[in-house]
Amino acid sequence: MLDRVWKSTLGKKFLMAVTGTGLVLFVFVHMMGNLQMFLGPEVINRYAAMLQTSIEFLWPARFGLAIFALVHIGTGITLTWQNRQTRDQRYATRKLVKATLASRTMLWTGSFVALYVVYHLLHFTIGTIDLHLAEMKTPDGHRDVYRMLIWAFQDSRVACGYILAMGVLCFHLSHGIGALFQSLGIKKPGYEPLIYRLARLAALGLLVGFVSVPVAVQLGWLQ
Amino acid sequence: MKLDARIPSGPVPQKWSVCKRDLKLVAPNNKRKYEILVVGTGLAGSSAAATLAELGYQVKVFCLQDSPRRAHSVAAQGGINAAKNYQNDGDSVHRLFYDTIKGGDFRSREANVFRLAEVSVNIIDQCAAQGVPFAREYSGYLTNRSFGGAQVSRTFYARGQTGQQLLLGCYQAMLRQAHLGQVRIFPRTEMLDLVVVNGHAKGIVVRDLLTGKISSHAGDAVVLATGGYTNVFYLSTSGRGSNVTAIWRAYKKGAAFANPCFTQIHPTCIPVSGDYQSKLTLMSESLRNDGRVWVPKQPGDKRPPAEIPESDRDYYLERMYPAYGNLAPRDISSRATKRVCDEGRGVGPGGLGVYLDFSDALRRLGRSVIAERYGNLFEMYEEITAENAYETPMRIYPAPHYAMGGLWVDYHLMSNLPGLFVIGEANFSDHGANRLGASALMQGLADGYFILPYTIGNYIATAKQTRPQPDAAEFRESEAEVAATIKRLLAIRGKKTVRQFHKDLGKILWEKCGMARTAAGLQQALKEIPTLREEFWQNVSVPGDDADLNQSLEHAGRVADFFELGELMCRDALARNESCGGHFREEYQTADGECQRNDTEFAHVACWEYRSAQQPPVRHIEPLTFEEAHLAERSYK
Amino acid sequence: MKLKLRVWRQKNAHTPGQFVEYHADNLNPNMSFLEMLDVVNEQIAAKGEEPIAFDHDCREGICGACSCVINGEPHGPHDKVTTCQTYLRSFQDGATVTIEPFRANAFPLIKDLVVDRTAFDRIIQAGGYISVGTGHPPDANSLPVPKPLADLAMDAAACIGCGACVAACKNASAMLFVAAKVSHLNLLPQGQPERDVRALAMVDQMDKEGFGACTVTLSCQAVCPKGISGSFIAKMNRDFLRAMLLNP
Numbered sequence A: 001m002l003d004r005v006w007k008s009t010l011g012k013k014f015l016m017a018v019t020g021t022g023l024v025l026f027v028f029v030h031m032m033g034n035l036q037m038f039l040g041p042e043v044i045n046r047y048a049a050m051l052q053t054s055i056e057f058l059w060p061a062r063f064g065l066a067i068f069a070l071v072h073i074g075t076g077i078t079l080t081w082q083n084r085q086t087r088d089q090r091y092a093t094r095k096l097v098k099a100t101l102a103s104r105t106m107l108w109t110g111s112f113v114a115l116y117v118v119y120h121l122l123h124f125t126i127g128t129i130d131l132h133l134a135e136m137k138t139p140d141g142h143r144d145v146y147r148m149l150i151w152a153f154q155d156s157r158v159a160c161g162y163i164l165a166m167g168v169l170c171f172h173l174s175h176g177i178g179a180l181f182q183s184l185g186i187k188k189p190g191y192e193p194l195i196y197r198l199a200r201l202a203a204l205g206l207l208v209g210f211v212s213v214p215v216a217v218q219l220g221w222l223q
Numbered sequence B: 001m002k003l004d005a006r007i008p009s010g011p012v013p014q015k016w017s018v019c020k021r022d023l024k025l026v027a028p029n030n031k032r033k034y035e036i037l038v039v040g041t042g043l044a045g046s047s048a049a050a051t052l053a054e055l056g057y058q059v060k061v062f063c064l065q066d067s068p069r070r071a072h073s074v075a076a077q078g079g080i081n082a083a084k085n086y087q088n089d090g091d092s093v094h095r096l097f098y099d100t101i102k103g104g105d106f107r108s109r110e111a112n113v114f115r116l117a118e119v120s121v122n123i124i125d126q127c128a129a130q131g132v133p134f135a136r137e138y139s140g141y142l143t144n145r146s147f148g149g150a151q152v153s154r155t156f157y158a159r160g161q162t163g164q165q166l167l168l169g170c171y172q173a174m175l176r177q178a179h180l181g182q183v184r185i186f187p188r189t190e191m192l193d194l195v196v197v198n199g200h201a202k203g204i205v206v207r208d209l210l211t212g213k214i215s216s217h218a219g220d221a222v223v224l225a226t227g228g229y230t231n232v233f234y235l236s237t238s239g240r241g242s243n244v245t246a247i248w249r250a251y252k253k254g255a256a257f258a259n260p261c262f263t264q265i266h267p268t269c270i271p272v273s274g275d276y277q278s279k280l281t282l283m284s285e286s287l288r289n290d291g292r293v294w295v296p297k298q299p300g301d302k303r304p305p306a307e308i309p310e311s312d313r314d315y316y317l318e319r320m321y322p323a324y325g326n327l328a329p330r331d332i333s334s335r336a337t338k339r340v341c342d343e344g345r346g347v348g349p350g351g352l353g354v355y356l357d358f359s360d361a362l363r364r365l366g367r368s369v370i371a372e373r374y375g376n377l378f379e380m381y382e383e384i385t386a387e388n389a390y391e392t393p394m395r396i397y398p399a400p401h402y403a404m405g406g407l408w409v410d411y412h413l414m415s416n417l418p419g420l421f422v423i424g425e426a427n428f429s430d431h432g433a434n435r436l437g438a439s440a441l442m443q444g445l446a447d448g449y450f451i452l453p454y455t456i457g458n459y460i461a462t463a464k465q466t467r468p469q470p471d472a473a474e475f476r477e478s479e480a481e482v483a484a485t486i487k488r489l490l491a492i493r494g495k496k497t498v499r500q501f502h503k504d505l506g507k508i509l510w511e512k513c514g515m516a517r518t519a520a521g522l523q524q525a526l527k528e529i530p531t532l533r534e535e536f537w538q539n540v541s542v543p544g545d546d547a548d549l550n551q552s553l554e555h556a557g558r559v560a561d562f563f564e565l566g567e568l569m570c571r572d573a574l575a576r577n578e579s580c581g582g583h584f585r586e587e588y589q590t591a592d593g594e595c596q597r598n599d600t601e602f603a604h605v606a607c608w609e610y611r612s613a614q615q616p617p618v619r620h621i622e623p624l625t626f627e628e629a630h631l632a633e634r635s636y637k
Numbered sequence C: 001m002k003l004k005l006r007v008w009r010q011k012n013a014h015t016p017g018q019f020v021e022y023h024a025d026n027l028n029p030n031m032s033f034l035e036m037l038d039v040v041n042e043q044i045a046a047k048g049e050e051p052i053a054f055d056h057d058c059r060e061g062i063c064g065a066c067s068c069v070i071n072g073e074p075h076g077p078h079d080k081v082t083t084c085q086t087y088l089r090s091f092q093d094g095a096t097v098t099i100e101p102f103r104a105n106a107f108p109l110i111k112d113l114v115v116d117r118t119a120f121d122r123i124i125q126a127g128g129y130i131s132v133g134t135g136h137p138p139d140a141n142s143l144p145v146p147k148p149l150a151d152l153a154m155d156a157a158a159c160i161g162c163g164a165c166v167a168a169c170k171n172a173s174a175m176l177f178v179a180a181k182v183s184h185l186n187l188l189p190q191g192q193p194e195r196d197v198r199a200l201a202m203v204d205q206m207d208k209e210g211f212g213a214c215t216v217t218l219s220c221q222a223v224c225p226k227g228i229s230g231s232f233i234a235k236m237n238r239d240f241l242r243a244m245l246l247n248p
Helices: A002-007 A009-039 A041-053 A055-084 A106-126 A131-135 A145-154 A156-183 A192-218 B012-022 B043-055 B093-103 B110-130 B162-179 B245-252 B285-289 B316-320 B330-342 B359-365 B367-385 B440-463 B473-492 B498-512 B519-539 B551-575 C033-046 C118-127 C147-157 C164-168 C175-187 C189-208 C219-223 C231-246
Strands: B035-039 B058-062 B183-186 B189-197 B200-208 B214-218 B221-224 B263-269 B292-296 B354-357 B394-403 B420-422 B604-609 B618-623 C003-009 C018-024 C096-100 C109-111
Touching: A002 A009, A009 A041, A009 A055, A009 A145, A009 A156, A009 A192, A009 C189, A009 C231, A041 A055, A041 A145, A055 A106, A106 A145, A106 A156, A131 A145, A145 A156, A145 A192, A156 A192, A156 C231, B012 B110, B012 B440, B035 B043, B035 B200, B043 B058, B043 B162, B043 B183, B043 B440, B058 B189, B093 B110, B110 B162, B110 B440, B110 C189, B162 B183, B162 B440, B162 C118, B162 C147, B189 B214, B189 B245, B189 B473, B189 B551, B200 B221, B200 B473, B214 B473, B221 B245, B221 B440, B245 B420, B245 B551, B263 B285, B263 B330, B285 B367, B292 B316, B292 B330, B316 B330, B330 B354, B330 B394, B359 B367, B420 B440, B473 B519, B473 B551, B498 B519, B498 B551, B498 C033, B519 B551, B551 B604, B551 B618, C018 C033, C118 C175, C118 C189, C147 C175, C164 C175, C164 C219, C175 C189, C175 C219, C175 C231, C189 C231
Parallel strands: B035 B058, B035 B221, B058 B183, B221 B420, C003 C096
Antiparallel strands: B189 B200, B200 B214, B263 B394, B292 B354, B354 B394, B604 B618, C003 C018
16 A cells, blocks of 8 residues: 555655645644744743653654655655656647646745755754854743744844745645645535635735744834 | 348247347357457447457457547437336337337338337446436436427436437446457557458458558458448538448448438538538437427518517427427428528528527526526537527527438348448438437447347357458458559549538538439439549549548548449439438428328338449348338328 | 637657648638638648648537647637637637647647547546446436436536646646546446445556646646536545555
């Protein structure tokens, strides 16, 4: 069966969709975490400390996410490569009926997001890009996430880069969330327009959620 | 020429049982030693190929199209008849049999027609089991509608795509056998000759349409299921590729051609709009269930239809044939339409059209019911004419649609050439001088699923012929002839295109051998066609070569055969001094303009025997006797 | 009316092709697109040159033979019709019209606008049927099929196998074609016994033929002359997953 999952296009799409679902859920949880910025330093720092200290939870989650990301990227690249082999002679005129920009650029938006994730990890999680961040601790010795974010997003280059990356991510998701229902076969005839509209709405919601923090910092609402 | 119809003894309703009882069988382990060649993949060909393969024979299948699924059966819209009596409206095998005999104006073979009605019920069961998505009631049971020439609802349908769905059913059954290795399919391959060895049909010569390669296939029996020849009229409802070539070459190898002049002109087609027109589009007869046909009472009334009050309209089918009304059979309706148009009461450009009006039904049933029944037909009409039939009546006019004539076959569906079986529209057997709506699908599948697979075994078991090698002398000769004809066509390099010749031939036939025929007109046609044919062979332009796909060359070969067929049709029409069904000789009509049959002299099948290019063909007859259905005047009044 | 045509001409699979321009004059807006090509072909043939080869047969939108990508759209600008049912009134007088064959490696070019779509037959051959032999199956009414189900199966069965879905898909994917057949048969009670093998076998064959994967752009649905819904692809995905899980 595993053989068939990997060898068939449908199986690979299935892997894409399952890992994509996992990653989307993570993105959602991440956003919920970020939004706690608006509840004040104690709340978000307590949340961060809870995550940091639950090693039994943290590492399996990190491990799982890494595997999901790798499988998602692996199937994405393989499928795109396969799809490129299907039409040697291209059309001279091409009206791209229906195929949205998001659907046609999944590999590029996906690659950008992957690279940004690496940068993002180096920046916040590992802390090798901005050495100041690693020094910010709360009195009880945990990371002061609240201050870290304010500090980082006060730098307009960081904020802009972040906003751009979230834009690309949500653009990627605007197609991905809708498509995963198709690949997983969760659909009833007549419901597609609704599914796609909700998917785009969800992507937009994620975008607003993520972008609200740097924007609030830049506007001085969060200090 | 020996024409033994081999009709079994006994009363008509028992004949098929008697026949099956007496048929010799081929043992299962022996069947795989026999190879059967099936030409054509419409309903008849595909169903036969699938069934023969299931029985264990090795089957080779040939078709012109790039896929067997595109054979022109796919275009049948309205439905398929079967004497299921699901509607409890008094249907029975006997009634379907009688309707078909009467619909054919008593010019078909009683025993064959009875068998057709008898196996019709199995067809529906078979197709439903294959997953054909027939229309259903909310109960989940099958539903029916009515068609012309019947007073019961016995027509099963799958929206307006019944032919397509039935064809996909047998196409899929055939591909299943291909998957199992029992069937080999040769698409884009055209049969160009029949090979006869020791008096038995033992093979065919084909041309690969992509490479031009000519090759031979030898078999233990040859089955022709190549459809009808109404493209001889140039404009018809047939697919553009439909042609007479396979059965014509078989005729020239000794198979009798029966009733070539029996062609059906379908009353409800979209009228011709210009001389660029390449084909005529049928609007399903099922539309006449709810549509009413009318013309203005006054000749030359140019008012738009909505402005013509009821009192100035002539619902001529309802007036002339009150018992059947708008569901009068096709030949009768077409002729009535021609008559009102000849009186100058036709509508639309050129006055060649009548209204098919749904306003009453729309008022009675509402738009959604009409859309459910005929939505795709209304859409199709709008695509073609840019008119919305929900708001303004459709305009329709008759067009050539079906060939009742074809190669002569006996009760076993074998031609007078042993080993040559002919099924579906390609044979002549079941529809007499006129076919009823929704009966062609029935016949194609009856022949292919339930009749031929029995009778072909009897031939194989009794003929005891060995299969020749495809490099035998007879094959070599045929290949050389075929190659020579192709070379000759390519060498002419004349000035006039194949299509132009085809159009010219079609015009002669439509005018002189179409809906109404006269002795003088037919004699005239018999002078014009040979002249045109001479010109063809001197002045046709066939560009390109023989090594790649060459559609002009394919067309040229088919038109060459149409010339010869056209001549035979006129000969046949001229020799049949009576009017019956679709064959209307103006000299033979009743006082009110109906067909006047002559049962004492013409209650027979006319079977033409080819002799040579120099000698005219010989007309033989197979007398028709009627025991179960008594000869009667055919009235729908 | 007049049109300027740019038509892909290619003698055969081994010879490179190119666009050739033709001027089509004296056209009638009520002509079908293929009738316009007929007229152009008559002019070409009258000069003794080889006419443009294109597949066509029924010319009423049901056989699935006609193809062509017209101005970048399979079956031309009009929705839910085939090329043969496209009429010149869909074009502007004097417009330039580019006509190309369906392009996909799984549909090798044969000549001019003619391509080889036998890959579709092989996919059906792999499992697109209900394995019932000719014989005496039970009475058709002994197996009632709920009307909504029968209607849905008919929606899927309406596929004409033209290949426009493949031509339009950026990945040349045949998912809509395969999904239509899988759904037609897998929806019906008659098709249940072979539901799993059918989905597995047809998808395997589809992959073998070199069609691409589905990126769920639904351009296939947009160009389908029979308006087959892309939701059948979800149905097939579901059937395929189920089959994979139940038949490890």
